[in-house]
Amino acid sequence: xDRFQLGxxxxxxxxxxxxxxxxxxxxxALSVLRRDRGQLxxxxxxxxxxxxxxxxxxxxxxxxxxxxxxxLGKTVESGKSLKRDLAMLxxxxxxxxxxxxxxxxxxxxxxxxxxxxxxxxxxxxxxxFRSAFRxxxxxxxxxxxxxxxxAAERELLRALRQKQG
Numbered sequence: 001x002d003r004f005q006l007g008x009x010x011x012x013x014x015x016x017x018x019x020x021x022x023x024x025x026x027x028x029a030l031s032v033l034r035r036d037r038g039q040l041x042x043x044x045x046x047x048x049x050x051x052x053x054x055x056x057x058x059x060x061x062x063x064x065x066x067x068x069x070x071x072l073g074k075t076v077e078s079g080k081s082l083k084r085d086l087a088m089l090x091x092x093x094x095x096x097x098x099x100x101x102x103x104x105x106x107x108x109x110x111x112x113x114x115x116x117x118x119x120x121x122x123x124x125x126x127x128x129f130r131s132a133f134r135x136x137x138x139x140x141x142x143x144x145x146x147x148x149x150x151a152a153e154r155e156l157l158r159a160l161r162q163k164q165g
Contacts, residue, residue: 089159096152 149157
């Protein structure tokens with residue numbers, strides 16, 4: 001039995017050595033995991049910080065978007081108001097143009113390629129109004145409304161100045 005006992009003791013010694021080396025290997029692996037866990041915790045903290053900064057940026061972007069949206073809404077409303085005003089001025093100018101055309105004698109209407117003869121009795125206040133459509137933008141801006149113009153003419157000239165300047 002001595003041999004048998006010796007064989008068992010040798011086998012147990014080998015198993016004990018294998019267990020010792022395996023436990024050393026596991027100890028090293030656990031230390032690596034602990035070290036990596038610290039890095040993982042640092043990574044998680046960094047991720048949380050980045051997430052908080054992103055949320056703050058999103059909130060700031062949302063506030064900025066709301067402010068810009070309100071400003072844009074005001075601009076759109078102002079544009080709609082100006083559009084209505086311009087439409088009204090266009091209607092008035094068409095009416096005024098029709099009235100001016102009705103004041104012209106029938107023989108005065110020019111055909112294409114032919115110049116109309118100037119009227120002798122042209123009123124001096126009609127000349128700047130008629131010529132305002134042929135003026136350059138700088139000339140329209142510098143025109144001064146006369147006291148003898150009708151309210152519609154003054155308003156049309158004012159609208160032309162605003163539109164061109």
